[in-house]
Structures are given as structure tokens and as C-alpha cells.
Amino acid sequence: MLYLNIIVAGLLTGAVYGLMALGLSVIFGVIRVVNFAHGEMMVLAMYAAYVANRKTGIDPLLFLPAATLLLFLLGYALQRGLINRYIARPDHEQFLLLLAIGTIITASLLMGFGPDARNVQLQYAYDSYEIAGVLLDKVRVLAAAGALIGVAALTLFFRFTRTGKAIRACADNQVGAQVVGLDVKRLYAITFGLGAACVGAAGSLLLLLIDVQPYIAPDYTLLGFIIVILGGLGSMSGALLGGLLVGVSEALSGFIIEPSFKSALSFALLILVLLVRPQGLLGRGA
Amino acid sequence: MRETRRRAVALALFAVVMALLPLFVSTYVVSVLIVVLFAAYFGQAWNIVTGFAGQLSLGHALYVGLGAYASAVLFVRFGLPPWLGMIAGMAIAALVGSLIAALSFRFSVTGVYFALLTIAFNEFTRILFDHFGWVGATSGLFLPVANRIRDDLLMLRGSPLMFYYCLLALSLGALGLSHFLLRRRIGYYWQAIREDQEAAEALGIDVFRYKVAAMALSAAMTAVGGAFLAFYDNNLYPDTVFAIGRSVEIITAPIIGGLGTLFGPILGAFVLTTLGEAMTQVSSGFAIDGLKQWCYGAALLLIVALQPAGLWPWLERRLGLAAGRR
Amino acid sequence: MSATPLLEVEDLSKRFRGLQAVDSVSLTVPKGSIVALIGPNGAGKTTTFNLIAGAIRPDSGRVRLDGADITGLRPDQACHAGIGRTFQLVKPFGALSVLENVTVGALRASADMATARRSAMAILERLGLADKADIPAKSLTLPERKRLETARALATKPKILLLDEVMAGLRPTEIDAMVTTFADLARESGIAILLTEHVMRAVMALAEHIIVLHHGQKICEGTPQQVSRDPAVLECYLGTAAAHA
Numbered sequence: 001m002l003y004l005n006i007i008v009a010g011l012l013t014g015a016v017y018g019l020m021a022l023g024l025s026v027i028f029g030v031i032r033v034v035n036f037a038h039g040e041m042m043v044l045a046m047y048a049a050y051v052a053n054r055k056t057g058i059d060p061l062l063f064l065p066a067a068t069l070l071l072f073l074l075g076y077a078l079q080r081g082l083i084n085r086y087i088a089r090p091d092h093e094q095f096l097l098l099l100a101i102g103t104i105i106t107a108s109l110l111m112g113f114g115p116d117a118r119n120v121q122l123q124y125a126y127d128s129y130e131i132a133g134v135l136l137d138k139v140r141v142l143a144a145a146g147a148l149i150g151v152a153a154l155t156l157f158f159r160f161t162r163t164g165k166a167i168r169a170c171a172d173n174q175v176g177a178q179v180v181g182l183d184v185k186r187l188y189a190i191t192f193g194l195g196a197a198c199v200g201a202a203g204s205l206l207l208l209l210i211d212v213q214p215y216i217a218p219d220y221t222l223l224g225f226i227i228v229i230l231g232g233l234g235s236m237s238g239a240l241l242g243g244l245l246v247g248v249s250e251a252l253s254g255f256i257i258e259p260s261f262k263s264a265l266s267f268a269l270l271i272l273v274l275l276v277r278p279q280g281l282l283g284r285g286a
Numbered sequence: 287m288r289e290t291r292r293r294a295v296a297l298a299l300f301a302v303v304m305a306l307l308p309l310f311v312s313t314y315v316v317s318v319l320i321v322v323l324f325a326a327y328f329g330q331a332w333n334i335v336t337g338f339a340g341q342l343s344l345g346h347a348l349y350v351g352l353g354a355y356a357s358a359v360l361f362v363r364f365g366l367p368p369w370l371g372m373i374a375g376m377a378i379a380a381l382v383g384s385l386i387a388a389l390s391f392r393f394s395v396t397g398v399y400f401a402l403l404t405i406a407f408n409e410f411t412r413i414l415f416d417h418f419g420w421v422g423a424t425s426g427l428f429l430p431v432a433n434r435i436r437d438d439l440l441m442l443r444g445s446p447l448m449f450y451y452c453l454l455a456l457s458l459g460a461l462g463l464s465h466f467l468l469r470r471r472i473g474y475y476w477q478a479i480r481e482d483q484e485a486a487e488a489l490g491i492d493v494f495r496y497k498v499a500a501m502a503l504s505a506a507m508t509a510v511g512g513a514f515l516a517f518y519d520n521n522l523y524p525d526t527v528f529a530i531g532r533s534v535e536i537i538t539a540p541i542i543g544g545l546g547t548l549f550g551p552i553l554g555a556f557v558l559t560t561l562g563e564a565m566t567q568v569s570s571g572f573a574i575d576g577l578k579q580w581c582y583g584a585a586l587l588l589i590v591a592l593q594p595a596g597l598w599p600w601l602e603r604r605l606g607l608a609a610g611r612r
Numbered sequence: 613m614s615a616t617p618l619l620e621v622e623d624l625s626k627r628f629r630g631l632q633a634v635d636s637v638s639l640t641v642p643k644g645s646i647v648a649l650i651g652p653n654g655a656g657k658t659t660t661f662n663l664i665a666g667a668i669r670p671d672s673g674r675v676r677l678d679g680a681d682i683t684g685l686r687p688d689q690a691c692h693a694g695i696g697r698t699f700q701l702v703k704p705f706g707a708l709s710v711l712e713n714v715t716v717g718a719l720r721a722s723a724d725m726a727t728a729r730r731s732a733m734a735i736l737e738r739l740g741l742a743d744k745a746d747i748p749a750k751s752l753t754l755p756e757r758k759r760l761e762t763a764r765a766l767a768t769k770p771k772i773l774l775l776d777e778v779m780a781g782l783r784p785t786e787i788d789a790m791v792t793t794f795a796d797l798a799r800e801s802g803i804a805i806l807l808t809e810h811v812m813r814a815v816m817a818l819a820e821h822i823i824v825l826h827h828g829q830k831i832c833e834g835t836p837q838q839v840s841r842d843p844a845v846l847e848c849y850l851g852t853a854a855a856h857a
Binding site: 470471474478481482484485486487488489490491492493546 | 665667686687688691692697699703704705706707708712715716717719720723725728764765768
């Protein structure tokens with residue numbers, strides 16, 4: 001029963017991870033740029049939610065739409081203004097560019113907030129539901145619900161809207177897309193914006209669960225990659241599945257072995273997947 | 287060729303200046319220069335696998351750590367001189383590097399995926415060492431600091447000056463090795479693989495073998511630097527030695543200086559360390575957390591935006607040292 | 613002249629997920645001769661090349677070079693066996709100089725750097741690229757890149773040179789120049805050449821023997837005169853061959 005509680009908690013956290021990773025998957029899957037500043041963008045959103053909470057008392061859950069919009073705009077601007085020139089450039093240049101961006105974000109946050117951990121005080125922080133004998137933290141349930149709604153919204157967007165389909169066309173065949181008249185630059189900017197929006201939403205939700213501090217960013221960038229590769233590039237359900245898996249494995253390994261070991265298992269999983277099934281669990285075949 | 291002669295002269299000048307510098311500057315500057323030389327050396331070593339052979343490794347701190355721990359543990363537990371312990375470190379690092387490369391390339395894991403794989407191995411090892419009791423785990427491993435009046439080169443116990451000259455020799459040696467390799471078949475083949483792997487194969491190059499060799503050499507060289515790091519710092523913690531931040535640090539200098547060039551790593555090391563120190567001095571006046579980092583990030587951004595091929599190719603042309611291409 | 617052909621391709625087949633790209637293709641290239649492989653787009657010419665050169669593994673069939681079975685060898689192994697090939701979309705080592713590019717090829721034949729460089733330089737002279745020896749390959753024009761590609765493959769001292777649509781994108785004067793180069797090459801060094809081409813002008817001028825592919829199958833072979841009159845060939849080309857000849 002204890003294990004069940006842990007697994008469920010892992011699943012709930014994993015849903016938020018999935019939303020974060022979804023952003024990464026979308027960016028990498030369409031634009032083929034590795035967003036090494038992914039974690040930093042999420043932390044930025046977390047701080048935005050924190051500030052909003054301090055100033056107005058607004059619950060991060062309710063701040064979610066604002067965080068999403070803010071990060072969308074940031075992502076759009078970054079892609080259009082800066083990153084777009086680096087799409088065809090070698091991997092290491094892209095890496096350095098995003099590293100620089102990430103460093104500036106982290107440094108700005110450090111300058112603004114200092115290195116101490118910050119969190120939001122929630123009235124319902126200690127509430128929990130009990131369903132079929134399993135104890136569910138209210139905070140986790142709400143966060144997971146938010147995440148699933150975000151994932152669903154994005155999936156619907158790509159499936160049913162014209163822009164969404166246009167973006168998918170770009171991902172499949174960039175030259176072809178240009179030939180039929182799609183404005184690839186604009187679509188890429190929207191895509192990056194959407195990826196950033198995911199991460200903004202995820203950040204707002206994550207603030208419900210953990211404290212924020214400028215230096216946690218790289219861990220989440222890495223986590224995002226593990227999840228995306230695990231679940232399969234280009235697969236949105238893969239990102240979610242990967243997130244859930246990683247959430248559970250972290251929870252379990254943290255409990256069974258030791259808390260500091262939880263990422264070790266994730267890395268081992270990553271190594272295994274990269275070697276054995278690089279397209280991931282749900283990704284399109286090689 | 288005139289340019290080759292000029293380059294040789296410039297290099298000799300550089301070596302002489304660096305050798306005499308400690309006589310004229312404070313111990314603080316010497317310690318900063320040691321940081322530069324470490325960065326230059328690690329950058330040179332990394333340049334071999336990523337700059338020459340074109341395989342992006344983002345987890346090179348792994349080899350720093352392996353070299354550091356191997357030599358340190360052998361010294362602390364068995365009294366083995368670091369020059370021998372270093373060899374053990376090189377062997378272990380070369381083995382691990384070869385394994386990672388062989389596994390990856392066998393399974394066609396390349397490009398970004400390969401880079402992520404190197405990060406994964408790096409992090410995994412860090413966590414492993416965090417729990418490795420015999421080498422101190424998270425509490426760290428400490429080298430006894432002997433109270434000696436003179437420098438002990440054999441046991442690498444001594445003043446910063448001793449380390450300075452060791453590292454200078456190491457950096458110049460790495461430069462020499464890189465230069466030597468680039469002019470030989472292995473260097474040509476590595477670059478061919480980097481430029482176009484398919485074309486390289488069609489010309490008779492066993493791509494797999496050469497890529498693994500690049501990784502093995504790069505790892506071994508990095509491990510040597512790791513050993514010196516251990517004996518210079520006198521303490522080792524998995525979370526600092528194997529830190530991903532260190533992996534990122536290692537690659538920043540060569541990229542800024544010029545990936546795949548001969549002098550890029552050294553130039554990059556000088557520029558970045560000077561920048562870092564200047565930032566520290568400036569921001570300590572303001573006492574603002576993160577200002578140094580902000581300027582650092584901004585500098586990186588500027589260089590990537592304006593001179594993505596690195597500063598050395600640009601400087602080379604200005605100084606009239608460009609030998610046609612490199 | 614020896615009876616065994618230099619290159620023997622026997623019943624080579626390759627299927628790609630529902631498309632039979634190459635269907636039981638057999639051909640031979642005698643020592644020192646020039647053979648052309650032609651056919652409409654999608655006929656399977658480049659796939660056949662890739663199968664011979666080791667870039668793709670055949671599903672069935674055999675490839676023999678100078679009596680040795682080289683079926684399924686890796687591209688680098690095939691090169692050591694004596695296959696030199698160029699690519700349809702040229703692949704220069706952009707950051708390296710022209711001389712360095714060819715030296716990479718020459719190092720296959722001799723491990724000594726000085727010898728390799730000399731050999732490379734000689735080939736550059738022969739192909740008219742000697743004055744560009746020290747400039748980066750990425751600065752070359754397309755015809756120059758094509759010559760560089762050929763020079764590099766030649767430097768490996770192959771027994772047979774596989775030229776993949778090497779005339780594509782060239783102007784008539786450039787084509788004529790290349791034709792002369794290859795004709796001289798074959799005559800002087802005794803190297804065999806197997807080329808795939810769309811440019812009929814070059815094919816008619818160079819080839820002693822032509823093989824025609826269509827939908828992955830060999831539909832005709834013979835001398836240029838025989839092939840250009842063959843009804844099956846004319847049909848599959850819909851008269852294009854006649855227009856270019």
C-alpha cells in the first residue's frame with residue numbers, strides 16, 4: 001500500500017514532468033534545435049508565478065495562463081530574433097547559443113532574487129484525498145490535472161487547427177512546406193513559443209510542488225531530455241508517457257535505494273534507451 | 287612558407303613569455319594563470335574528439351574525475367607517486383571513453399544523441415562516486431598536505447609555481463601533440479570524418495575505429511589533467527570533479543577560441559579566464575550575486591553571434607599568421 | 613587481355629519496403645574499359661552503385677572485383693578492394709584545402725605523408741586543379757568540386773572508378789572537358805570506369821558498352837549504336853535519348 005502511494009505520487013509529479021518535456025519535444029521535433037535553456041525557461045516561469053503570488057496572493061494554478069502567455073511571447077521573440085539564424089549551424093554553435101541564453105537567465109534571476117530557495121504558501125498544502133485507500137496530496141492532484149489539461153490542449157491544437165497542421169507539415173518536410181507557401185520562419189517562431197509556453201505552464205505547476213532556486217534549472221533541462229528520448233521524439237503521448245515513467249522511477253528509486261540515487265536510475269534508463277531503442281518507446285521507427 | 291615561420295616564432299615567443307612571467311607577477315596572477323593553463327589543457331584534450339574528429343562530447347568531466355580519483359586514491363592508499371598513478375588514470379579513462387564511443391557508434395548513436403549519452407554517463411558516474419565509500423563518497427577524498435620546504439616533483443607536493451610549470455609544459459605538450467597528429471594520417475582522417483563521414487568511408491577510412499581512437503586519446507589526455515587537478519586542489523568531491531558544470535566549462539574555452547583549430551583552446555582559455563577574473567573584481571565592488579555570471583553569459587552570446595568560428599581564426603588573420611586555412 | 617572481367621555483378625537485388633529498387637541485375641566491366649549504366653529517373657542506377665560500393669547491403673546476388681568476392685563489404689573495405697566512387701551530390705571536405713582533400717584519398721594507397729601528398733599533387737595537375745591546391749574546398753565552383761571528387765577517388769588508386777552522374781549540372785563545354793579527362797585517364801592508366809549518367813552526350817562519347825535499367829531491371833545492353841536503336845530503350849525514354857544524342 002505504501003508502494004502504491006509512492007507510485008501514484010510519482011505518476012502525478014510525472015504528469016507535470018511530461019508537460020515540461022512536451023515543450024522540449026515539440027521544439028526539437030519541429031525545429032531540430034536542442035533547447036539547452038529549457039530548464040532555465042521553466043525556472044523563469046516559476047519565479048514569475050512566485051512574484052505574482054507574493055504581490056497579489058494569486059495561486060500558481062490560477063497564474064498558469066499568464067505564465068503560459070509570458071513564456072510563449074519570450075519563446076517566440078527568442079526564436080524569431082536570435083535562434084532562427086542558428087538552425088542550420090553546427091551542433092556546438094547551437095549549444096553555445098542556448099547555453100549563453102540559459103546563463104543570462106539564471107544570472108538575471110540570481111541578481112533579482114538571490115540564491116535562496118523560495119516557495120509559495122498554499123492553504124491546502126497539507127490537504128489530501130483518499131481514494132480506494134490511496135492517499136493523494138491535493139497539491140499533486142491539482143498540478144497533475146493542470147498538466148494533463150495542458151497536454152490535451154496542445155495535442156488538440158496540433159491535430160485540429162490549421163496552424164498546428166502547418167507546423168506538423170514543416171516538421172515532416174521543410175522544403176515542401178516552403179514550396180506550398182507556408183511561412184516557415186513564423187511557424188518556427190510559433191513552435192518555439194508553444195514549447196516555451198508548455199514549460200511556462202509546467203513551471204507554474206511545479207511551484208506548487210517544490211521550492212524554486214536559480215540553480216535547479218540544469219537538472220530539469222536534463223530531465224526533459226531523458227523523458228523526451230525515453231518517450232520518443234516527435235511523439236506527444238511519448239513525452240507524457242516518458243514523464244510518467246520518470247516520475248514513478250524517481251519516486252520508487254528515491255524510496256527504495258536512496259533519494260540521491262533517483263537521477264542515477266533515470267540516466268541508466270537514458271543510456272539503455274539510446275542504445276537499444278533510440279526512437280524511444282512511442283517514437284516513429286528509425 | 288612565411289606564415290609557418292611566423293607561427294613558429296609566435297609560439298616560441300609565447301612559450302618564453304609564459305616561462306618568465308612568474309618572475310614578474312604576483313602569486314595571485316600566477317594562480318589565475320594556473321586556471322588558464324588548466325582550461326587550455328582540458329580544452330586541447332577535448333578539441334581532439336570534438337574539434338578534430340567532430341564527435342560532440344558534453345560529458346568530459348567524467349575523464350577529469352577518473353584521472354583525479356585514480357591517481358589520488360593510489361597515492362593516498364598505497365603511496366604510489368602520481369606520475370605512475372596518472373598512467374593508471376589514463377588507462378581507465380581511455381577504456382571508459384572507448385567503451386562509450388564503441389557502444390554509441392556501434393548502435394549508430396550520433397550527433398546530439400551522442401552528446402546526451404556522454405552527459406548521461408558523466409552524471410551516472412558522479413552519482414556512483416557519491417556512494418563510493420572507499421574513495422570517500424560525498425565527504426570527499428583528501429590528499430595529505432606535507433610540510434616540505436622544497437617542491438617535491440615526484441610526489442607533486444609543492445608550491446603553485448611548481449604546478450604552474452608542470453601545467454605550462456603540459457599545455458605546450460598538448461599543443462605539440464595536436465600539431466603532430468594533425469599533420470599525420472590520423473589527423474587527416476579525423477578531419478575527413480568530421481567533414482563528411484560518408485565520403486570518408488568511401489575513401490577507405492574505417493570510421494568506427496578512428497572515432498573510438500579519438501575518444502580514447504581525448505579521454506586519456508583529460509585524465510592526466512585530472513590527476514594534476516587532484517594534486518593541486520588536494521581535495522576531491524564527486525559533485526565538483528564530475529560536475530556537469532565542469533563539462534560545460536571545459537568546452538567553452540575551445541569553442542570561444544575556435545573549435546578544431548590548434549591555438550583556439552589556449553586563446554579561449556586566456557580570454558574567458560581574464561573575463562571571469564575581471565568580472566569578479568568588478569562585481570565584488572557591487573556585491574551583486576550573479577553579475578559576473580550575467581556578463582559571462584553576455585560575452586558568450588556576443589562571441590557566438592559575431593564570431594561563431596571562434597576568436598582565433600579572426601586573430602590569426604589580423605596578426606598575419608593565417609597559413610592559408612587554419 | 614585477360615578473360616575474367618574486372619567487375620562482375622551477378623543477380624544483384626535490393627528491395628526497399630515494397631519497392632524492388634534493383635531486380636536481379638547482372639553486368640560485367642572488362643579491365644580498362646568504360647561502361648555506362650543508363651535509365652530513366654528511379655531506374656535503380658544509384659542504388660546499384662551503392663550496392664557495389666558497399667553503402668547498402670544487397671538482399672541477394674554477388675559482386676566480384678578482380679576475382680574476389682566483395683559482396684556486402686563496408687564502403688571502406690570495398691575501397692581497399694579497389695572500388696573508387698564519387699557521389700551524385702558532391703561531398704567535399706569543405707574546411708580542408710583541395711590538396712588535403714585529395715591527400716586523404718591518397719593515404720589509402722600509401723601511409724607515408726610525403727608520398728601521399730606528392731601523389732595527390734600529381735592527380736591535381738592531371739585534373740587541372742593544381743593552381744587551387746591550397747584553397748578551401750568549400751570555395752570551389754560546382755565543376756571544380758566534381759573534378760575534386762574525381763581526383764579524390766582516383767587518389768585511392770582504385771581498379772575501377774564508379775562515377776555517379778558526374779556530369780549533372782555542368783554546361784556543355786564543361787561536359788566536353790570532363791569527357792576528355794576521363795577518356796585520357798582510362799587510356800593512360802588502364803583504369804576501368806563504370807558511370808551512371810543522364811547526359812547522353814557524355815555517355816555516347818565515352819562508353820564502349822551501355823547497360824540500360826528500367827524499374828530496377830536490365831532491359832538492354834550493347835554498344836552505344838545498338839542501344840540507341842533498341843525499341844525497348846527508346847520506349848522507356850520516350851525519345852529523350854534521341855533528343856540528347
